[in-house]
Amino acid sequence: MLKKIFKNIQEKSLKERFLLVLAILFFMFYLVLGLFIIFMKEFPLDMAMGYRIAFGILLIVYSIVRGVRIINDN
Known part of the structure; x- marks a missing residue:
């Protein structure tokens, strides 16, 4: 799975x-x-x-939501 993530990152443009x-x-x-x-x-x-x-706790939960969104977008 980690290999797939790194491959996906390498396929992105510089801006992405x-x-x-x-x-x-x-x-x-x-x-x-x-x-x-x-x-x-x-x-x-x-x-x-x-x-x-x-x-x-609110900031930590918000960071977790952002982290999940990062993972789902990749």
């Missing part, structure tokens, strides 16, 4: 590969941002811990 890399970077950005918001001790914004956890 760039957009795929950009989509993967944003997937990782939202995932890491959600984890930072939940686990960072000295959070710069004054938010209650319950709201921080909710916002962090």
